[in-house]
Amino acid sequence: MSLPAMQITPSVLNANFAELGAEIARIPSADMVHVDVMDGHFVPNLTIGLPVVESIRKATDKLLDIHLMIEDPDRWAPDYAAAGADSVTFHVEAARAPIRLARELRKLGARASMALKPATPIDGFADMLTEVDMVLLMTVEPGFGGQSFLDLVLPKIRRTRELVRRTGAQILVQVDGGVSVDTIGRAAEAGADVFVAGSAVYRADDPDAMVNELRDAAVKGCQH
Template identity: 40%
Template sequence: IRMYKLAPSILAADFWRLGEYVKAAEEAGADYLHIDVMDGAFVPSISFGAPVMKSLRKESKLIFDVHLMVEEPIRYLEDFKEAGADIITVHTEACKHLHRTVSRIKELGLKAGVSLNPSTPLTELEYIYQDIDMVLIMSVNPGFGGQSFIPLALDKIKSLKEVITQKQLNIDIEVDGGINLVNVAEVLEAGANVIVAGTAVFSGDIKENVAAFKSTFTRV
């Protein structure tokens, strides 16, 4: 049995009833709340920003896992810290100065993650491994919920797991995009230990979905 953390993505929630959705996921045993922030520049769509997250922070004790799909996220780190972030993940492709950005996240006392788009090679991480707590492997092109899982991501997860083991690093492997109850086992077997799921958690019965994800790992 390998433990993993489930991070439901509120991008797939009904925003009219956002609080209820978050509460349902929390009560069902979700570990993180995955918060997808999109700026309409780094990715095509615009989602929501720090003020929305701040409202959720008042009512939820979940670990807030903030995925910044924005250009030059260094501009917004304080805002998200202020709004209650626990983990902030930035994209290598969106940062002119990745090391400076990651250092600033750490200076704010938060956990730092770095994300790679599907076509971005792992070698981008070579000189940043020592400074980060998590790598987020995108298994879809960021920008929208409800897309299909790109199978090549499995090879990337396996290679990353090897690097982390070989370098003896303490880094989480989070995977995001198109994960459902059918393919989650493969993703876990490849080496992931944090699973993001939007559509698969928030469509239908949230509690049943979270419970089903949670029971999948016992069979892995």
């Protein structure tokens, strides 16, 4: 499946959890559907788990981008890949053996992605970039939707893009947190090419129109 250069992956964190199938159907232009799994330990919030992801998988054929904000991803992440997730993201702050975990996810047929909190530097993980398909840089503190975009992460986005470029590999750079029409251009200009947007999409009058508006704004941003 060929994906556009700038990908919009709406988060269902801000959708109606009682109607997730219908909510996903409202964003046909989305490149992936971003699902936040929080355990109340690694982050203070508690959301959904494996059974709900399995139900979402049955309800849509869109690519599922699972973001695990949980303790012990080494134990749980492979189960999400086995459940049909197309991409599984684990936090390097929580993983005990991130390279082994990334390889296991790929072996199960999912894209492997590592996530970093705003204060976690990318340089310590430069050597393992080629073990993953995507790097997720949090642009808010993980755990809750609706937070404001942290511009202090922009230099890290630029640094990550530079390190990715040096590998010569096709590795996506995703940002998550406070992404809106007002902020997406700055993130794209810094080097991001995949954007998680939750409240911006699901609080819009027309969520799918917002998906396309965000993509257009990202394209304009990376042209500057």
